[in-house]
Amino acid sequence: MSEPMAEAETKTAAEAVEEAKEQVQAEGKRPFKSGFVGVLGPTNVGKSTFINAILGKKVLIVSEKRQATRNRIRCIYNDPEAQIVFVDTPGLHKPVDKLSDFLLKQAFGALEGLDLILYMVEPWVEIQEYDQKMFERMRALKMPKFLLINKIDKAKGDEVPRTIETYAKTGLFDEIVPISCRLGINLGKTVQLIKRYLPEGPKYFPDDVTVDRPEEFVIAEIIREKVYHLTRQEIPYAVYVDVVEVREREDKPLTEIYANIYVAKPSQKGILIGQGGRMIKEIGRLARLDLEALLGTRVYLNLQVKVRERWNEDEAQIARVLGPE
Ligand SMILES: Nc1nc2c(ncn2[C@@H]2O[C@H](COP(=O)(O)OP(=O)(O)OP(=O)(O)O)[C@@H](O)[C@H]2O)c(=O)[nH]1
Ligand SMILES: [Mg+2]
Incomplete structure (x- = not known):
């Protein structure tokens, strides 16, 4: 039966x-579109800024320093017509150490299973060897590809038309869109174009999911962003953040967060704490402001600085602390 x-x-x-x-x-409605959209390109061009801007919410680390993003991170955009899963990736660069090898592996690994690729560049930078390498891989893939030329607010003279011409010659891109995340230029247009090219499909994530990572991950990234912002030279690249506990108080709208910031050498610990604890206090203050905006509660943030000797020089340790993905 x-x-x-x-x-x-x-x-x-x-x-x-x-x-x-x-x-x-x-009813004359358009079919529901959905898909995975990789955001790739050199480091520091504004990939994470772009995704935050489209989401209208700060969830990804953004930095004026290079190599800010360390993982592939899926962020979900919803509207009545579509669900777009943006995949943020670590930026491309000349490999310099074990950490950069890990980052580049993450970036190239992101090409699997995408429905569309957004390749982002700055208008004043020539095509580099790492771009060429990525283009070779992209050429073998059939999905649509857009070039986004970001930061046009800072472009001079004929930089933008020249960039359009240069990249049009590669024959790789279905659309070329000059944008500015800072001024919000052509962001809506980019979303419309993405929707036009995406296949019909289901919702892959429920409406209330913005990032497919645990809350602890997003919190750790916000703290790391402040370290990037306030420290110099090798310090940002020697740091990772581990959120140990997030406790929501039941008696009041307060979230207690306990996190460890790890450095790779004992000498870096002193720098991160700063004279009289000034540096760590400032990191905590700035992180707390962003965390309160994100969580919608007041935040108590407890930061401890710890040493994990040479974690960033060893492949296995890097993979362990930054995650398998
Ligand atoms: N002038 C200008 N600056 C921008 C714009 N978009 C992003 N930026 C800045 O560019 C810098 C890098 O931004 P990110 O979003 O961290 O760049 P990314 O491509 O994600 O970098 P990685 O994660 O290292 O690959 C930050 O200082 C941003 O504020 C823009 O449209 N105009
Ligand atoms: Mg980034």
Whole structure:
């Protein structure tokens, strides 16, 4: 008896989908679009800034320093017509150490399973060897590809038209869009274009999910962003953040966060704490402001600085602390 019943159910589901499609067409609505959109390109061009701007929410680390993003991070944009899963990636650069090898592996690994690629560049930078390497890989893939020329607010003379011309010659891109995340130029247009090229598809994530990482990950990134902002030279690249506990108080709108900031050498610990604790206090103050905006509660933030000797010089340790993905 169970077989015919299963068959009957399948048929009903298929019929329901057909009916829904007919209904959408009858109402003159466009089909629902969805897909995975990789944001790739050199470091520091504004990939994470772009995704934050589209989401209208600060969830990704942004820095004036290079190599800010360390993982592939999926961020979900929803509107009535589409769900776009943006995949943020570490920026491309000339490999200099073990940490950069890890970052580049993350970036190249992101090409798997994408429905569309956004390649972002700055208008004043020539095509580099790492761009060429990525283009070779992209050429073998069939999905649509856009070039986004960001920071046009800072472009001079004919930099933008020249960049358009240079990249048009590669024959790789279906669309080339000059944008400015800072001024919000052509961001809406980019979303419209993405929707035009994406396939019909389902929602991959529920509406209330913005980032497919645990809350602790997003919190750690915000703290790391402040370290990037306030410290110099090798310090940003010697740091990772581990959020130990996030406790929501039941008696008041307060979130208690306990986190460890790890450095790679004992000498870096003193720098991060600063004279009389000034540096760590400032990191905590700035992080708390962003965390309060993100969580919508007041935040108590407890930061401890610890040493994990040479974690950033060892492949296995890097993979362990920064995650398998
Ligand atoms: N002038 C200008 N600056 C921008 C714009 N978009 C981003 N930036 C700045 O560019 C810097 C790098 O931004 P990120 O978003 O961290 O760059 P990224 O490409 O994600 O960098 P990685 O994660 O290292 O690959 C930051 O200082 C941003 O504020 C823009 O449209 N105009
Ligand atoms: Mg980034």
